[in-house]
Amino acid sequence: MRRQSVILGLLLGPVTLFLGVFFLLPLLIIALFSVLTPGLYGGVEWAFYHWNYGRVFGWADGITEIYEPVYLSILFRSLGFAAMTVGICLLLCYPVAFWVSRLPQRWRLVFLFLITLPFFSSLIVRLYAWLLILKPSGLLNGVLMATGLVEAPLEILYTPAAVVLGMVYVMIPFMFLPLYGAIDNLDRAQVEASLDLGATRVQTFVKVMLPQTLPGIMGGAVIVFIPSVGNFIVPDVLGGAKGLMIGNLVEQQFLSARNWPFGAALSMIIMSVVLVVLLTAVTRARKRSDTR
Amino acid sequence: MTALLEIRGARREFVTPEGGRLAALDGVDLDVGANEFVTLLGPSGCGKTTLLRAVSGFETLDGGTIRLDGADIAALPPFRRPVNTVFQSYALFGHMTVARNVGYALEVQGVPRATYEAEVAAALEKVGLSGLGGRKPSQLSGGQRQRVALARAIIAKPRLLLLDEPLSALDRNLRQQMQIELKALQHRLGIAFVFVTHDQEEALTMSDRIVVMRAGRIEQIGTPRDIYRQPKNRFVAEFIGETNLFPVLVERIEGATALARTDAGVVLAIPAEGRRAGERVTAILRPTDLALAGEGIRGTVTRAVYLGADLHLFVQPAAGGPEISVTTRDVASLPATGETVHLAHDPARVHLLAEA
Numbered sequence: 304m305r306r307q308s309v310i311l312g313l314l315l316g317p318v319t320l321f322l323g324v325f326f327l328l329p330l331l332i333i334a335l336f337s338v339l340t341p342g343l344y345g346g347v348e349w350a351f352y353h354w355n356y357g358r359v360f361g362w363a364d365g366i367t368e369i370y371e372p373v374y375l376s377i378l379f380r381s382l383g384f385a386a387m388t389v390g391i392c393l394l395l396c397y398p399v400a401f402w403v404s405r406l407p408q409r410w411r412l413v414f415l416f417l418i419t420l421p422f423f424s425s426l427i428v429r430l431y432a433w434l435l436i437l438k439p440s441g442l443l444n445g446v447l448m449a450t451g452l453v454e455a456p457l458e459i460l461y462t463p464a465a466v467v468l469g470m471v472y473v474m475i476p477f478m479f480l481p482l483y484g485a486i487d488n489l490d491r492a493q494v495e496a497s498l499d500l501g502a503t504r505v506q507t508f509v510k511v512m513l514p515q516t517l518p519g520i521m522g523g524a525v526i527v528f529i530p531s532v533g534n535f536i537v538p539d540v541l542g543g544a545k546g547l548m549i550g551n552l553v554e555q556q557f558l559s560a561r562n563w564p565f566g567a568a569l570s571m572i573i574m575s576v577v578l579v580v581l582l583t584a585v586t587r588a589r590k591r592s593d594t595r
Numbered sequence: 596m597t598a599l600l601e602i603r604g605a606r607r608e609f610v611t612p613e614g615g616r617l618a619a620l621d622g623v624d625l626d627v628g629a630n631e632f633v634t635l636l637g638p639s640g641c642g643k644t645t646l647l648r649a650v651s652g653f654e655t656l657d658g659g660t661i662r663l664d665g666a667d668i669a670a671l672p673p674f675r676r677p678v679n680t681v682f683q684s685y686a687l688f689g690h691m692t693v694a695r696n697v698g699y700a701l702e703v704q705g706v707p708r709a710t711y712e713a714e715v716a717a718a719l720e721k722v723g724l725s726g727l728g729g730r731k732p733s734q735l736s737g738g739q740r741q742r743v744a745l746a747r748a749i750i751a752k753p754r755l756l757l758l759d760e761p762l763s764a765l766d767r768n769l770r771q772q773m774q775i776e777l778k779a780l781q782h783r784l785g786i787a788f789v790f791v792t793h794d795q796e797e798a799l800t801m802s803d804r805i806v807v808m809r810a811g812r813i814e815q816i817g818t819p820r821d822i823y824r825q826p827k828n829r830f831v832a833e834f835i836g837e838t839n840l841f842p843v844l845v846e847r848i849e850g851a852t853a854l855a856r857t858d859a860g861v862v863l864a865i866p867a868e869g870r871r872a873g874e875r876v877t878a879i880l881r882p883t884d885l886a887l888a889g890e891g892i893r894g895t896v897t898r899a900v901y902l903g904a905d906l907h908l909f910v911q912p913a914a915g916g917p918e919i920s921v922t923t924r925d926v927a928s929l930p931a932t933g934e935t936v937h938l939a940h941d942p943a944r945v946h947l948l949a950e951a
């Protein structure tokens with residue numbers, strides 16, 4: 304018994320230490336910084352300062368700044384973009400995952416490999432490729448104009464649409480894999496039973512397939528939603544001013560504005576909001592699957 | 596009487612992974628009457644499940660017709676056929692309660708709430724599961740799941756219930772109990788059952804008629820007794836129950852019986868009717884048709900298996916040839932292994948196949 308606990312300690316020790324030093328400690332530092340006074344030239348001064356949160360939620364200090372809901376609107380925009388990313392990824396991936404799960408084994412493996420292919424090159428490079436595709440003189444507009452579908456180049460780049468498009472592109476593998484896992488595990492006999500009992504194909508999808516693949520849907524949604532809310536690289540490259548997201552704001556506070564406490568406060572806000580959204584979504588999904 | 600289900604010339608081919616063609620159904624004709632319990636029996640790969648799935652709508656035929664009450668249903672999707680299935684794996688909806696599983700067919704039809712509740716309660720009652728409606732399928736035993744699958748399939752009052760090896764996952768005792776219950780339920784409901792199995796004992800116990808299939812064709816259709824006592828060919832004879840097969844040459848006719856001899860020299864008395872000397876036929880004797888006696892086929896006991904009420908003997912004929920299997924009542928003096936015995940039989944109990 305004692306020997307077992309020693310072995311367990313040896314096995315878990317390094318992981319605990321690693322997570323403690325490189326995950327928990329930084330988190331605590333961020334939490335602490337978020338209520339400290341910004342230093343004049345960056346860094347922090349060790350005095351309590353609640354205006355970091357006040358600037359966002361409605362009590363600006365009134366001297367250097369008058370309250371405006373600009374940060375809140377950026378936060379909500381980010382949540383909206385992330386939700387749209389989740390929705391579009393889901394709509395794109397569900398039928399594809401379904402189709403792939405019906406392929407012969409050999410082709411399924413090929414397809415799963417293709418899904419992971421983008422990870423082999425740098426995200427920044429791939430986003431710049433999108434820049435080249437979307438810009439007014441780029442590939443997309445070239446094709447659209449050559450085929451006569453549009454007269455003037457579409458202004459897609461540096462719009463919210465470009466941001467969502469870019470995020471969908473980045474996040475699709477993360478939605479696809481859990482979804483594919485769930486759909487691949489779908490009990491086909493239950494689908495047949497539903498059809499056999501007189502349910503139409505649509506009823507079968509809603510009443511049997513959707514609830515059974517719900518864990519995959521929720522898993523994919525969570526994995527896509529979290530990094531999407533705080534994403535700053537995609538809006539940086541494709542977003543322009545109108546596509547600014549909360550992640551960019553945090554990045555600016557830490558790097559160019561050198562206001563670490565405000566950046567830390569924004570980070571804490573993102574984290575709490577994401578946590579609340581996810582907990583509600585997951586508990587509601589679980590409740591729904593329990594009742595008719 | 597017109598049949599409830601009428602299958603004519605059903606054909607279905609599959610392409611094997613090697614690129615060959617395999618006829619899962621090779622011209623099958625079958626009628627099932629209303630209220631009839633018909634069993635499709637055969638080894639795996641004989642096409643019985645394909646035939647069942649063609650009726651439920653999950654398999655399309657390459658040729659032939661399927662009529663239900665005179666109407667061609669071959670083109671209808673599964674959910675438009677007045678036919679329900681009990682699946683081999685039960686295929687219960689794991690995310691729904693037992694009650695909702697049972698009521699599913701009514702739920703998708705949009706049956707009013709009050710009727711729905713009453714019907715679900717009645718269906719649960721019929722299969723002896725009252726009070727378990729609130730559970731999840733995962734909280735039930737194998738036998739209970741089986742009953743849920745049954746209640747779910749009969750709630751919409753189908754004209755025809757299809758059962759795809761529904762008892763194969765149960766242990767022996769439960770299986771035998773369910774066999775009796777299924778037959779009783781079928782009688783009570785007045786629905787025709789088409790039951791698929793590879794277990795000949797199951798088929799004999801429950802069926803009004805048995806359809807023996809092999810390699811996509813029907814070998815024989817008949818009552819359990821017909822199939823057991825008068826198999827049409829070697830395959831049916833060997834597939835249903837234990838059988839002693841004697842390829843014999845008819846030697847001479849003596850009134851109502853004829854004497855026939857195997858190549859090894861075992862002599863049998865067989866019914867003479869329609870026989871002529873010099874003819875080659877196959878004689879079939881079930882183990883219960885042979886008895887220990889003072890005279891008859893002489894042989895040595897190679898193995899004796901005690902079964903309680905019965906004693907099962909394997910006897911090597913002194914003349915040679917394959918061992919003969921005999922079932923006799925438990926008698927006072929049990930023959931031991933190595934002992935010499937004589938086997939007698941009633942010539943009238945011998946069934947003959949024209950093939951040698």
